[in-house]
Every structure is written in C-alpha cells, then in structure tokens.
Amino acid sequence: MTSLAELSTNPDDLIRKDRVRTPLYTDPAIFDAEMTKIFRNTWVWVAHVSEIANNGDFKMAQVGLEPVIVVRDRKGKVHVHLNRCRHRGATLCEVRKGKTSSLVCPYHGWGYSLDGKLRGVPYENGYDETTLDRNELSLKSLRVEEYNGLIFATFRDDIEPLADFLGPAKKWIDLFMKQGGGFPVKVLGEHKFRFPGNWKIQLENTTDAYHFPLVHKSFLTAVDKETEQQLDMLNNGGFVEDLGNGHSVMVMIPELIDLDDNLEAPIPEKFADLAKELVAEGYSDTEVRRIVRAAGGSGFNINLFPNLACSMAFFRVLQPVSVNETEIRHIAIGMDGGPAAANRARIRLHEFFQGPMGFGSPDDAEVWDRVQHGAQGGDEMWIMLNRGFPKEENLPDGRARSDVSAETGMRAAYDQWKRMMTV
C-alpha cells in the first residue's frame, strides 16, 4: 500500500477537512505510525484517581500499545511506569488492579519500589559497579498529570502541560464531575468489550448523535416515555463544539449541562422511588434533589483526543489493539461516600445500556463492525465527515460550533490527527 507515503507527500489525498479515505481504517502502516506519532506524543488517559485511591494501589493500563502500571507510591504520589523489567524486559505485573508495597519481577527477582527505583537484585555478586548501576536502572516512568480526577500520562517531557492540552475542555470536565451530586466521583466497575474494527471508528462514534435514534431504537423502545423524550436528542436543541486539540463536546440534553441548575424542578417519575429511599435515609430535600438530578448523568459527551470520552454517565476508554481490532471499556461511575441507593440506580442504568449484554452497546458494536467490513471494499472511496459543515458558526475564539447531529467533533479529531501524523 502506498497510503502512508501519500500521507507524507500529499496528505490531502488521504485526509481533508470534511472527509477521510478508507486506508485510515485498514492500512497497518498507518496504524503503526499512529501508535508512534499520536499515542507516544500526547497526553493519554490512564486512570481515574478513585481507581488508585490509597497508597500502594495500582492498576494496569496502556499508552498506545505499551503496557504501563499506574501506581500510587508510599507518599501518595502517582506514577506511571512502563510495565517492563529493566533486566530482560518481562512484565512486572499481570494483575489488573490491586495493592502492593513493591514491584518484583517474577523472572529473576529484581525488585522495584513503587516510585520505580531498583531496590533489590538477587545474587548481586554476579555484578559489580561497572556492570550494574542501580541508579541507571529505575523503571522507565512517564510524565504524569491530573485534572479533576482524570490522570493522564505521556512519553514526552517537552509537550504542553495537561491543563493547556485540555484547554476549553476543562470547563466541561468540571461540569461532568458534578454528577457526583456533591460527593467525589468514584469508579464503580467496568464493562469491557472488543469489536473487529479500527479505533477511529469508535472515536467518531462518541461524537455522533446522528446514529442514536436509529441504532438505539430497541433501547428507546425499552425505556419509559419520559426518558425516551429526553433522549430525542436530534430535536432538543443540542450542539457540538470543537474544543481545540482534537477535543469536542456534544450536548444532547441542554437542560442537563449544569446539574446544579434547576434543582427545584419536579423529580422525574423514574427516580421517584430513589427519592423516597433517600428521604427515608434522612437526606434533606435539597440533598435529595441534587443527588437525584445527578443520578441520571450529564446531558453531554466530551471527546478527549485520543482515547477518552466522558460520556453522559460514564467514562468510555478506547484501546487500539491492531489496525482492525479495538477494545472499549465503559467505566461506570458513582458517588464516593454517597447513598447506596443512588449508586445502585446508576449501576442499573449502566447495565441497561452499556456493555456486551446492554441494550445499546451490542448495536453500536454491530454498526462499527460493519464500517470495518465495508472498508474492505473501495479503498479509493471517501468517508464523509461533512454533516453540518456549511452551517457551522465560529465562536469568538475561532472554534467551530454546529447543531447536535453535525460531524464537527469528528472534524476536530481528524484535524488533530492530521496535525500529529504529518509532522
């Protein structure tokens, strides 16, 4: 294939503002380049703080294809280490999450402290100072920064601080975290599933409201009338906004932008039982209203390039596996220290739509699968991203905004993709 060559000589043959060509989903060379040029060169989301809440807590994650360990050391500092021993390179950890006091390699027993320093080398007399300088053999650690509970890592020491990278997305992240209902947001579990397609198909979907009424018809049939109306997202006056650096926000239910607003509104029918339970547990009227309003989640999706979406009531993480394989995690979140009844309500809502057995996700997975299957034919054909393009308005700072069904968010992501891939 010559597609990658085309990308460096004439990128417009492969990617334009309002369309991209099929090899973006199918060319293994493009995939390899993405892993280096994108995932090794930007901030990649690795964890939510609640997943490693206490000192010694760790979880496995990936930055691109590279396995990492996210760990909180004895002093409470978060590190992201490459999950690779400095001796012969075995992974140190194959346990998804847990608690530990050190990281010991199972192959020859080299031991590292949680901050990554090499501490113990068995039968050390086989080495002398010229062959083994412990200070040079710490774990390879990535740069780590956090914003409002979201932990990101990068291989690059010289790119902008996380806060600058997120830019206008920060405001939306703050709004999103209000679904803690006055409590900190906490991870409650996750659904993981795979589909046989390229990761960008999933990246596009998080900012695609256009598909919702059709693909999620069976879900909309199963919910109550009130919810169905709320999810009539193409007719609710929502919008999509480019947030810069590949990020975007898609507002589907404008009245659920700020969960602190409108607390005096009547409690929705579907949360009547929850409200009763909270009253019985002794929560005040204001608390009950706040918690109930937060329980259903926010009315928008934030797409953070390249791998995280803060999507209505959960985090959606995409993990590229190969050019035509992607893993998706739907991470359920709830209220840390909040009422069990409210967290139960959130868990049940999550189970209803998300995950391999949800009423929504399998239908998403099916259409993504079909996009990849379709991509096997007609390499020269363009994938259209021009919906809502002519009607896009420019905000004072130059960012684009369009109606909710516009492909503005996808255009924002592909802009960033192109910037990073053609350097």
Place this chain on the structure above:
Amino acid sequence: MTIPATTSLPVTLAEAMEFAWTEADLLDHAIYDEWLAQWTADALYIVPIEPGTTDFENSLNYAYDDHGMRKKRVERLLNGQSISASPVALTVRSLSRFRLLQADEASCELRCAQIVTEYRRGRERTYTGDVTYRLVRGPTGLQIARKVVWLINSTEALGGIGYIL
C-alpha cells in the same frame, strides 16, 4: 414437566437437571413465553463481572434482570429493532457436570457447566461458564428463583452478546 406439586421428598438431581435442560432448550429454540414462565415473580437473572461477587445488587454486572428486564430482553430479541439481533444469533448450549449443592423439599441449589456456541453473520463464538440455579417448588413444579451465569472470562473484553446467556 410432570413434577408433582406437593411432595415431601427433597428435590433430586434428576429433577433439577431435567429442569435446567428444558430451560436450555427453550432458550436455544426461542420459546420465550415458556421460558419467562419458568421464573418466580421476584426471580433474578444475573451475569456478574467479578468472580466471587456476592453482593450483586450493589455491584456492576453484565445483566441483573428482574421480571421486567427479562421481558424487555425477550422483546428486544423478537421485535426486529435491534441491529445486533437482526438476524438474532443462533445458539446451542450444552449443560453438564451437574451437582446439587443443597436440596430440601421446597428448593435446591444446582451448579453445572455451560458452553454456549453462538453463530451469527459468518462468525462462531463460544462463551463458557458455570451456572448456579436456585430452584424452588411452585404449585406447578420447579421454578427459577435465581440464575447466575459465571463466565470464565468475565473480566476480559467480551464480544457483543445480543442474546440470553
């Protein structure tokens, strides 16, 4: 089923096995009305994520279905609105290695192995797990009070499962 409604004998392995096989047959052959009638009114159908979970109610599961949700799931398989269930996956499930963990006159706890092979759109996939049943004697015979499907790979990334496990 011709299990006498009133008996003073504990539920036997043979009775419980026959019941579970009937359930498997109903699901594989999409006889959903009869399948829905196999459950007690307050029964739960659960597919957990974390091995060893005991507090299903407060944990995230793949499925945590009461009667209403089971009905909706069936509806989804039949109404043709779900693209992942049109066509619906064909399944064949094989249940074996049955063991009664507990039994008395009114109820029993049954555990068995289940291998479900799914075929859909040119692809075949397999889900393997343990199933634990809590069966109770109702006026017309055994009924499911609780069924938990413990997939052996529940903590891995699964494919879309557009049918009932």
